[in-house]
Amino acid sequence: xxxxxxxxxxxxWSAKISFAERPAAMRSIGALLAHSGDSWFWGxxxxxxxxxxxxxxxxxxxxxxxxxxxxxxxVIALKFLIRRRRPEGTWGSFYRRTDPHSFPSGHAAxxxxxxxxxxxxxxxxxxxxxxxxxxxVTVSRVAMDLHYxxxxxxxxxxxxxxxxxxxxxxx
Numbered sequence: 001x002x003x004x005x006x007x008x009x010x011x012x013w014s015a016k017i018s019f020a021e022r023p024a025a026m027r028s029i030g031a032l033l034a035h036s037g038d039s040w041f042w043g044x045x046x047x048x049x050x051x052x053x054x055x056x057x058x059x060x061x062x063x064x065x066x067x068x069x070x071x072x073x074x075v076i077a078l079k080f081l082i083r084r085r086r087p088e089g090t091w092g093s094f095y096r097r098t099d100p101h102s103f104p105s106g107h108a109a110x111x112x113x114x115x116x117x118x119x120x121x122x123x124x125x126x127x128x129x130x131x132x133x134x135x136x137v138t139v140s141r142v143a144m145d146l147h148y149x150x151x152x153x154x155x156x157x158x159x160x161x162x163x164x165x166x167x168x169x170x171x
């Protein structure tokens with residue numbers, strides 16, 4: 001089996017998950033989930049935690065912000081190296097204009113990395129929420145035609161790797 005055959009299988013499986021062009025409640029939920037992993041959203045939220053929090057919260061927010069930045073650098077480097085075009089679609093024109101490359105999914109990487117770090121750094125009450133949220137973000141990126149399934153899976157692997165790396169480095 002050659003690369004083109006694997007990419008065709010990836011396109012077919014991704015199309016089975018897609019619901020971006022179907023008007024329904026699932027599309028609205030998918031759009032909300034797809035946006036919930038945006039880096040600006042997490043950056044703003046963590047910056048707010050840093051501003052209003054005390055010492056331990058400042059350290060926690062700083063660690064997550066640094067991990068988001070490192071994840072973004074790796075994702076951007078891989079996207080420009082691989083240059084896989086996003087799937088065809090009309091939803092998410094902002095993403096398509098500002099970032100035409102799809103591999104790997106930065107949203108999937110960020111969501112999974114945040115989940116791994118919250119498992120390691122706490123707070124533990126947030127872990128189950130993120131462990132449910134991260135796969136939903138990952139699938140929504142494929143369902144909204146912004147990524148192929150392999151993009152999302154690569155993002156998951158990257159998120160796990162960066163999360164574990166951060167835990168090993170920072171403790």
